[in-house]
Structure formats: structure tokens, C-alpha cells
Amino acid sequence: MSSNTLALEATSISKTFGNVKANDQINLEIKKGRIHALLGENGAGKSTLVNILFGLYKADSGTVKVNGEVVDLGRPKDAIDQGIGMVHQHFQLVPVLTVAENIVLGKEPANRANVIDIEEAKKKVKELAENYQLDVDTEATVEDLPVGTQQRVEILRSLYRKADILILDEPTAVLTPQETDHLLQVLKNLASQGVAIIFITHKLREVLEVADEVTVMRNGQVVGSTTPSETDESGLAEMMVGRSVVLRVAKEESSPGETILKVNNLCVHDDRDLLAVNDLSLEVKSGEILGIAGVEGNGQRELVETITGLRNAKTGEILISDTSIIEFSPRQISELGVAHIPEDREKHGLIGAHSVADNLILNRYYKTPFSNKGIRQQKAIANYATEMVEKFDIRTPDIDTPSSSLSGGNKQKAIAAREFSHDAKLLVASQPTRGIDVGSIEFVHQQLIQQRDQGLAVLLVSAELDEILSLSDRIAVIYRGRLIVTENSAELDRNRIGRIMTTGSDST
Amino acid sequence: MSNFRLFIMPILAVALAIATGAIIIALSGSSPVDAYKALIDGSLSDSRSIGRTLEKATPLVMGGLAVAFAFKAGLFNIGGQGQLVFGALIAGAVGYGITGLPWIIHTPLALLAGALAGAIWGAIPGILKSTRGAHEVITTIMLNFVALNMTDWLASKVWREEGVIVRTPHIEESAEIPRWGEIPTGFLLAVVIAFVCWYLLRSTTFGFEIKSVGLNPNAARYAGISVKKIVIMTMAISGLLAALGGAIETQGVVGRYEPGFNAGLGFEGITIALLARTHPLAVIPAAILIGAMEAGGSMMQFKADVSPEITDIIQALILIFVATPIIVRWFLSQKEANELSVSTTWGSS
Numbered sequence: 141m142s143s144n145t146l147a148l149e150a151t152s153i154s155k156t157f158g159n160v161k162a163n164d165q166i167n168l169e170i171k172k173g174r175i176h177a178l179l180g181e182n183g184a185g186k187s188t189l190v191n192i193l194f195g196l197y198k199a200d201s202g203t204v205k206v207n208g209e210v211v212d213l214g215r216p217k218d219a220i221d222q223g224i225g226m227v228h229q230h231f232q233l234v235p236v237l238t239v240a241e242n243i244v245l246g247k248e249p250a251n252r253a254n255v256i257d258i259e260e261a262k263k264k265v266k267e268l269a270e271n272y273q274l275d276v277d278t279e280a281t282v283e284d285l286p287v288g289t290q291q292r293v294e295i296l297r298s299l300y301r302k303a304d305i306l307i308l309d310e311p312t313a314v315l316t317p318q319e320t321d322h323l324l325q326v327l328k329n330l331a332s333q334g335v336a337i338i339f340i341t342h343k344l345r346e347v348l349e350v351a352d353e354v355t356v357m358r359n360g361q362v363v364g365s366t367t368p369s370e371t372d373e374s375g376l377a378e379m380m381v382g383r384s385v386v387l388r389v390a391k392e393e394s395s396p397g398e399t400i401l402k403v404n405n406l407c408v409h410d411d412r413d414l415l416a417v418n419d420l421s422l423e424v425k426s427g428e429i430l431g432i433a434g435v436e437g438n439g440q441r442e443l444v445e446t447i448t449g450l451r452n453a454k455t456g457e458i459l460i461s462d463t464s465i466i467e468f469s470p471r472q473i474s475e476l477g478v479a480h481i482p483e484d485r486e487k488h489g490l491i492g493a494h495s496v497a498d499n500l501i502l503n504r505y506y507k508t509p510f511s512n513k514g515i516r517q518q519k520a521i522a523n524y525a526t527e528m529v530e531k532f533d534i535r536t537p538d539i540d541t542p543s544s545s546l547s548g549g550n551k552q553k554a555i556a557a558r559e560f561s562h563d564a565k566l567l568v569a570s571q572p573t574r575g576i577d578v579g580s581i582e583f584v585h586q587q588l589i590q591q592r593d594q595g596l597a598v599l600l601v602s603a604e605l606d607e608i609l610s611l612s613d614r615i616a617v618i619y620r621g622r623l624i625v626t627e628n629s630a631e632l633d634r635n636r637i638g639r640i641m642t643t644g645s646d647s648t
Numbered sequence: 649m650s651n652f653r654l655f656i657m658p659i660l661a662v663a664l665a666i667a668t669g670a671i672i673i674a675l676s677g678s679s680p681v682d683a684y685k686a687l688i689d690g691s692l693s694d695s696r697s698i699g700r701t702l703e704k705a706t707p708l709v710m711g712g713l714a715v716a717f718a719f720k721a722g723l724f725n726i727g728g729q730g731q732l733v734f735g736a737l738i739a740g741a742v743g744y745g746i747t748g749l750p751w752i753i754h755t756p757l758a759l760l761a762g763a764l765a766g767a768i769w770g771a772i773p774g775i776l777k778s779t780r781g782a783h784e785v786i787t788t789i790m791l792n793f794v795a796l797n798m799t800d801w802l803a804s805k806v807w808r809e810e811g812v813i814v815r816t817p818h819i820e821e822s823a824e825i826p827r828w829g830e831i832p833t834g835f836l837l838a839v840v841i842a843f844v845c846w847y848l849l850r851s852t853t854f855g856f857e858i859k860s861v862g863l864n865p866n867a868a869r870y871a872g873i874s875v876k877k878i879v880i881m882t883m884a885i886s887g888l889l890a891a892l893g894g895a896i897e898t899q900g901v902v903g904r905y906e907p908g909f910n911a912g913l914g915f916e917g918i919t920i921a922l923l924a925r926t927h928p929l930a931v932i933p934a935a936i937l938i939g940a941m942e943a944g945g946s947m948m949q950f951k952a953d954v955s956p957e958i959t960d961i962i963q964a965l966i967l968i969f970v971a972t973p974i975i976v977r978w979f980l981s982q983k984e985a986n987e988l989s990v991s992t993t994w995g996s997s
Contacts, residue, residue, distance in 0.1 A: 448870075450869065469872070469874065470869060470870065471872030471874070474872050482870060487864075487867065488866050488867050489867065489870070490864075490867060491860050491867045491868070492863070494859075498856070502860075502871040503871055505856055505871075506853050514852050514854060515851055515852055516851050516852060516853055516855075516856060
């Protein structure tokens with residue numbers, strides 16, 4: 141292929157952090173008008189690479205050519221000047237400004253008195269949105285928009301700055317299935333208009349659906365390039381992980397026992413004091429997984445927080461093995477045998493500055509053998525942590541490393557290690573595999589099934605429909621704080637669930 | 649940041665402050681060399697002046713510990729001054745009001761009473777934060793004024809000594825903290841307490857809870873820690889530490905409570921905690937440094953005709969250089985300054 145169709149060419153890019161080679165002699169060719177998927181597990185070096193391409197990190201060695209010319213990408217501004225745009229996983233938008241204001245921010249159209257010309261801004265944004273068929277309301281305030289729309293605003297902002305190379309870092313991690321479908325369509329449109337797209341993901345289905353080319357990274361190196369027509373999901377997974385992977389966990393028929401969790405007519409308010417969980421009732425038995433499917437923000441978070449004691453119920457009843465826990469503190473509920481994998485591992489699951497060891501005992505640091513008459517038993521803690529790190533294959537330099545420096549997958553493994561070793565009868569797992577790599581997902585799924593088989597009752601809340609479908613014995617679909625249907629998973633297919641979770645109605 | 653950096657940063661900040669101070673002294677027409685010589689003369693030259701330095705350093709150790717301890721739970725206790733005057737006054741009241749006790753009971757009793765008063769006073773902002781969500785920076789500042797006026801009133805109306813001067817009567821001899829040669833025993837007590845704080849934070853389950861709340865209150869709550877309880881207890885302990893500084897000052901130095909004599913002491917705790925990067929043991933050398941400046945300040949005026957307020961300026965400069973590591977790091981390496989984030993100001997010990 142001749143060089144003039146190459147939008148971007150990176151040659152022998154290397155970057156070392158401490159003694160970790162995050163990028164080792166990476167070569168990457170991005171063609172104009174193509175979608176190039178960058179695939180790899182967490183910690184494989186994908187983010188490092190695109191951060192170099194966007195001027196956020198400086199490569200130790202290597203060259204980057206944009207449109208055939210060697211460029212120096214010292215700062216993000218250099219990258220933007222070269223027509224490179226980036227949509228980060230965490231959006232860089234000003235929540236209180238409107239869509240139009242956010243898009244023109246930093247490059248505002250101004251009138252002669254050097255005052256921002258907001259009408260002109262709106263007009264430009266509208267034109268842009270029409271050109272690329274990206275449908276947004278320019279006057280809406282960003283904080284009121286759903287995540288998928290915010291992401292479109294981010295994309296438009298890059299396009300407004302004349303980006304013809306667009307980098308998207310795990311764009312679908314935060315999206316609902318419907319929003320994901322929409323985004324993938326948008327990417328195809330953009331590509332057909334000549335934009336080169338670098339699409340980071342570890343969701344194999346998406347890669348196969350939209351990518352023209354695939355580069356797979358592992359341990360800081362490029363381990364292969366392929367196209368969707370030459371491979372399939374298990375082929376890609378194997379390239380990523382370096383071994384064959386079970387994508388759909390095998391499980392036996394469940395054999396439910398006694399009822400562990402019983403929720404009766406529960407009503408809960410959210411942070412703004414609006415009704416979030418509305419007269420909800422459910423039951424989870426020992427040895428079964430109840431999956432709650434639903435678009436995020438339909439009361440799942442409030443439900444989970446109330447069951448684990450982090451939020452107060454307005455009315456209704458929650459029973460754990462016939463003990464009412466409505467008035468219980470998080471500690472009392474935990475002592476009853478409730479384990480909790482929280483939705484947000486950075487905010488709730490881990491104390492980033494604490495060591496891996498301390499995080500592994502976070503739910504029972506105060507008990508023997510970790511504490512004796514109020515004095516921490518360092519040796520017992522270290523022994524236990526070493527054992528857990530090995531048993532759950534947590535990749536960390538040592539147990540004293542701050543947990544914040546682990547990769548997402550390993551953070552989740554640490555939380556899973558802690559909660560699965562809790563000797564619990566109920567596990568509340570909220571988005572247990574969000575944003576983690578294929579290998580770790582496989583691990584967490586296998587653990588969930590294994591614990592179920594040993595008699596654990598599992599309440600699984602996930603925005604990933606695939607996860608709900610492959611793990612749950614029974615599925616409940618939540619819509620605006622109510623459970624619309626609860627049925628055995630065999631009775632519900634993907635389409636029906638998708639319809640109920642978006643419309644709240646089961647009728648066709 | 650490496651351990652080397654952790655050490656070198658505060659030292660460089662002090663050095664820079666002293667250098668800048670020298671320029672100011674020179675600009676004001678005096679000799680910086682003479683001034684600093686006099687400063688050292690007055691603070692470190694013989695056992696008497698060293699004793700004076702340690703005496704000055706004692707309430708500073710306690711004030712620094714109070715701020716550093718609260719900070720471990722993510723709390724900013726600006727109320728050290730109010731807690732300190734309460735401790736000083738109550739220790740003074742118990743020191744003169746109760747008679748006939750042997751010193752082995754009377755001295756610790758007065759100290760304890762002062763400490764307890766500070767703990768209660770410190771717990772108030774903790775309770776306000778836990779139950780009403782009031783920010784502790786605001787409430788501790790406001791409670792400083794309440795404490796100052798309340799102690800003034802108590803000293804001038806309730807526990808006042810006969811005569812024109814507003815102060816409490818001199819404490820009984822049995823409540824006095826003696827000197828140990830030239831070394832004030834109160835200082836040794838403060839050092840012991842610094843070690844206790846260090847051990848408590850490092851090796852106890854309670855310390856682990858405090859640090860967890862400070863580092864990530866959401867995760868601490870998720871882990872079953874009662875964040876409200878920890879906030880109240882930490883503020884109480886912080887108040888206790890500051891108040892104990894005041895009690896030691898009353899029982900070991902002044903001998904009574906006199907309104908205004910320890911004005912500002914409570915605020916210097918903030919400088920010291922910053923300089924020590926909130927490490928309980930590093931508070932000791934930081935307090936000695938500031939204590940030496942205060943002890944030597946008058947000698948500087950006497951011998952080199954430099955106003956003792958110059959030490960206040962140097963202290964302020966230290967605070968600026970510690971709080972803005974970007975300036976110090978620029979001296980270390982220009983490149984690093986570019987990658988610096990401002991959030992590293994407070995220590996991570």
C-alpha cells in the first residue's frame with residue numbers, strides 16, 4: 141500500500157515506565173477512511189500507545205508520521221494541529237455548559253468585539269452535526285444528556301477541530317447495548333467520509349462488527365494484525381490472551397435451595413430525593429444467580445446500595461435469611477454473610493493508596509487473625525495476602541504495592557478475591573466485569589458459577605446483556621425502578637429483554 | 649516520590665526561606681550573617697538556650713500533631729488555637745483550684761482535665777460535620793472565636809486572681825511540671841505523645857480506620873467503617889492534642905492562664921504539620937526548628953538590630969515554599985516541574 145493513503149504511521153514506538161516496558165517497538169499503520177481496532181487486555185499498552193499519539197506521553201523512541209510527514213507530538217495541541225482527535229474514556233466536557241458551547245470551547249467563534257458569538261457557534265455545530273449525521277440538540281446542557289449523547293458531543297468536538305484521525309479509548313465501556321449499536325453506526329459513517337478511526341476495545345463482538353483492520357497487543361508488543369474476515373471471536377481472544385479462552389462459561393442446571401434474600405415492596409429514593417426504586421419485590425435462593433438486566437440509571441444502583449446498607453429505604457422490607465436488615469449498618473449486613481462487589485471499584489471497592497494486602501482484608505481487617513486487641517497483625521495480613529494473590533492470580537509486583545497502580549482487571553480480581561473469600565451466603569455483584577479484560581472476565585465468571593454451585597445466592601446486576609444471559613438462572617428486567625418481568629433465563633431471549641429494558645413494556 | 653525526595657523537599661524549603669530571609673535582612677540595612685549568628689546564639693549555643701528552644705517547641709509539637717492527626721482522616725483542623733486556650737485555662741483552673749494533692753496525682757490530673765476540655769471542644773466540629781454536614785474548616789475557625797471569648801470571660805470573671813491583671817491565680821506547686829536540668833519535661837512528654845500517635849496510626853486497627861476514611865471515605869463506608877464515628881473521634885483526639893500543648897504550657901512554663909500569652913501558637917501547628925508532611929515523628933524536628941527561631945528572635949534584635957518579626961517572615965516563607973513544591977522542585981530539576989501536580993503538597997506518609 142502506498143504511503144499517501146496512510147493517515148498515520150507509527151514506527152518502533154517504545155515507552156518505559158519504571159522497569160515496565162509499556163510499549164516495545166510498536167509499529168502501527170492507520171489508513172484513511174478505515175476503522176482500525178486496537179485490541180488487547182488491560183495493561184497491554186493500548187492506552188499508552190494512543191496517549192503517545194495524542195501527545196499526552198512522550199515516547200522514549202520511535203517516530204510518528206501523519207500524512208507521510210514526520211511530526212513531533214510533544215503536547216496534545218501538536219496532535220490537534222495535526223488533525224488528531226481523541227475521545228477519552230472519561231469525557232472531558234463541562235457539565236453545566238450547552239452542547240454547542242462545549243464543542244466550540246477553546247476555539248470559539250467571536251465577533252469583532254472579541255465576544256463569543258453564540259449564534260454563530262450554534263450554527264456551525266448544527267452544520268457539523270448534519271454533515272456527519274450526528275444527531276444532537278445543540279442547546280441542551282451537557283449534564284442532562286445520557287452518556288451516549290455526551291460521547292457524540294465529544295466526537296463532534298474533535299471533528300470541529302478538523303480532526304481526520306479520531307482515537308476512541310474504550311468508547312463502548314460506558315454505553316448501553318442500544319447506544320453501542322448507535323455508536324458503531326456513527327463510526328462507520330465517519331469512516332465512509334474519510335476519517336481514520338483508531339478504536340480501542342476489548343469487546344470482540346464489536347471488533348468483528350465494525351473494524352476494517354485489527355491490531356492485537358499483548359505485554360507492550362504487537363502480537364499480530366488481522367482483519368475480521370480472517371478470524372472469529374475465539375481466534376481474537378486467543379491472540380489477546382496468548383492461550384485459548386472460554387468465552388461462554390459452561391454451567392450446570394442450578395439447584396436452588398432455601399430463600400436467602402427477600403425484598404418486599406421496596407421503595408428507595410436517589411441522591412436527588414426522587415423515587416428510584418418503586419415498589420420492587422424479588423427473591424434470591426441459595427445456589428442460584430438472579431440477573432437484573434436494565435439500562436443503567438433505572439434504580440439498580442439504589443437497589444444494590446439499599447441491600448448492602450449504604451442507603452436507607454423509604455418503605456418496604458429486606459430480609460436476609462429471615463432477618464430484617466432495614467435498620468442495619470453496612471458492617472452488620474456484612475456480618476450476616478453478605479458480600480458485595482461494588483459497581484464502581486475505584487470509588488467503593490478499593491482504597492487506592494492502601495496496599496494490595498490491606499485492600500484484600502478491607503472487609504475484616506478488625507477480626508482475628510488480622511487484628512488482635514486492636515493491634516494490626518502484619519504477619520498474618522501478609523501471609524493471607526500472599527496466599528490470595530497467588531490463588532486469584534492477582535498480577536502485582538508485591539503485596540505492599542498501592543492498589544491504585546494495578547490494572548483494572550487485577551483490581552477487580554483483588555475485589556473478587558476479597559468478596560469470594562468472605563464466607564458469605566449472599567453475593568451482590570454489581571457490574572462485576574465492567575472495563576476489564578477477557579482473561580479476567582473469564583476468571584470472574586467462572587468464580588461466580590463455582591460459588592453458586594457451592595450454594596451461594598447471587599444477585600447479579602449488569603448492563604452487559606451478554607453477561608446476564610450467560611450467567612443468570614433467572615432474569616429480572618428493571619425499568620424505572622420496577623421489575624417488569626422475572627422469568628427463568630430460558631424463557632427470555634436477547635430481543636425481548638432489550639425491548640423491555642428500553643420501553644418498559646413486554647408487549648410487541 | 650522517592651524517600652530521598654520526601655526528605656529533601658522540606659529541607660530545601662527551609663533553606664530557600666532562610667536565603668530569602670537573608671536578602672530581606674540585607675535590604676533592611678543589617679548584616680544577615682550577624683543576624684543569623686545571633687539567632688543561633690539565642691537558640692542553640694548553650695544548654696540554657698537549647699532548653700528555651702525546646703520549651704518553645706513543646707506546644708508546637710502538640711499543635712503540629714493535632715493538625716497532622718486530623719489530616720490523616722482527611723480533616724483540616726484550623727481550631728488548634730481555640731482547643732489550646734481551653735486546655736491551658738482548664739489545666740490552670742485545676743492547677744490552682746484543687747489543693748492538698750500530691751504532685752503525682754495533681755500534675756496528671758490537671759493535664760488530663762485540660763486535654764479533656766480540648767477533646768470536647770474538638771469533638772464539636774466533628775459532630776457538626778457528621779450530623780449536619782458542616783465543613784470543619786468553617787466551624788473550627790468560628791469556634792476559635794468562641795473559645796477565645798469564653799476563656800477570656802472565665803479568666804476575668806470566674807477564676808480571676810485578685811488584682812488588676814486579668815489572669816488566673818498561680819497553680820499549686822504540686823501541679824507544676826518540673827524541668828529536667830535545662831530540658832523541660834513537657835518536651836519529653838510531647839515527644840512520647842508523638843511516638844504514640846505514630847504507633848497508633850501505623851499499627852492499630854483504629855489507625856487503619858482513620859487512614860481509610862481519609863484516603864477514601866466512600867470505600868471506608870462500604871467496608872463497614874462508621875465514617876461519622878471516625879470523624880468525631882479524630883476531631884476529639886486532634887483537639888485533645890492541641891489542648892495538651894496548652895496544658896503543658898500552663899503547667900510547665902507560665903504557671904497560670906493569662907489571656908493572650910499564647911496567641912497564635914495554635915496556628916503555627918499548621919505550618920509545622922505541613923513542614924513535617926503530616927508525619928507524626930517529623931513533627932518533632934519541624935517544631936524544634938520553629939521553636940529555635942522563636943527562642944533566638946529576641947537575641948537577633950539585641951545583637952544585630954534586626955526586628956524579631958523577621959522570624960515570622962521566614963516562617964511564612966517556609967510555609968509558602970512547602971506549600972508550593974513547584975518552586976522547590978524547580979531547583980531540583982526543571983523538567984520535573986513540568987510534570988508536577990499540585991495535589992502532592994500534603995505528605996503521603
